[in-house]
Amino acid sequence: MNIHESYMQRALELAALGLGQVAQNPLVGAVLVHEDRIIGEGYHQQFGGPHAEVNCLAAVNENDKTLIPESTLYVTLEPCCHHGKTPPCTSLIISRGIKKVVVASKDPFEKVNGSGFKILQEAGVAVEYGILEAAACHLNRRFFHFHQKKRPYIILKWAATEDGYMAGEQGLPVKISNTLTDQLVHRWRSEEQAIFAGTQTILNDNPRLTNRHWPGKNPIRITIDRQLRIPQHYHLFDRLSQTVIFNEKMNNQSNGVHFVQIAKGADLHETLVHYSNQHGIQSILVEGGSQILDYFLSNDLWDEIRLITAKGMELGGGIPAPKHEFVRFDETMSLQNDIITTAYRRYN
DSSP states (O other), X not given: OOHHHHHHHHHHHHHHTTTTTSTTSOOOEEEEEXXXXXXXXXXXXXXXXXXXXXXHHHTSOGGGGGGGGGSEEEEEEOOOOSOSSSOOHHHHHHHTTOOEEEEEEOOOSTTSTTHHHHHHHHTTOEEEEOTTHHHHXXXXXXXXXXXXXXXXXXXXXXXXXXXXXXXXXXXXXXXXXXXXXXXXXXXXXXXXXXXXXXXXXXXXXOOOOSOTTSSSOOOEEEEEXXXXXXXXXXXXXXXXXXXXXXXXXXXXXXXXXXXXXXXXXXXXXXXXXXXXXXXXXXXXXXXOOHHHHHHHHHTTOOSEEEEEEEXXXXXXXXXXXXXXXXXXXXXXXXXXXXXXXXEEOOOO
């Protein structure tokens, strides 16, 4: 790893700290370096709050402020050049006299998308682009996917026994994953904007769909209950998180629950895409039962799969886990007796 990559790696580590806090904005980290010494660093911490570049420059010690014009700024994403909830970072960089900016990846958002580089270069700032680009794109895969493909990033998650079952006979709930894995799942929930479960799963399990075992913001809870069969006393109506219920009967909004009427027989994925695009939901964690998961898998409507397998646990019968022999898993980790494998969909 060369010196540029070393500082960019630090910026990526900082950027990741904003996961679950900054959507609909991207994850961004910044490091300011003077003669091989980091004099400032920061990251985008909260949606609507100061950007990484602002926090980085604000962190510079008073004694080092005179060194800012002679320093190199490392940023994981192309600096913004438009007025949103905050002023453009390109203006800040230029005003502070920074002469060189090293960037990992271009911003695909239509109001940036190369314009940030152009503004900096026209102001005499040297721009180097593409340092650890693949890692930066992976970190911001939700943001990139949403803006490039105009639909939310879909993560499928399920737990299965070693002999391939995810529930007992007639859908009877069975505790499969261990306590550490449960905590990890709640962390996953905190990192995504929304979580989806089907009607049957909610009727069978009465899940809360919150990240109560991990700090952070609860995801928006989404389900499709076409005939409004879910009882009002279920956890879905506990007001702990914004809840969206697609149905064929009514439009109504009260006490944090939004009933969204859809056409009879409306396709689930099309419904999710339309609503997500309208409301800026960039990622959805699907924790459905076998029917919902099979729908996404058989129609190739997924971007990431997270499979939890309880080694040594067998049911001998029940509801089979989704078939996934066609999936190539990229990452594997263990938490006690649980094996967690992750697959990322590949696009041409």
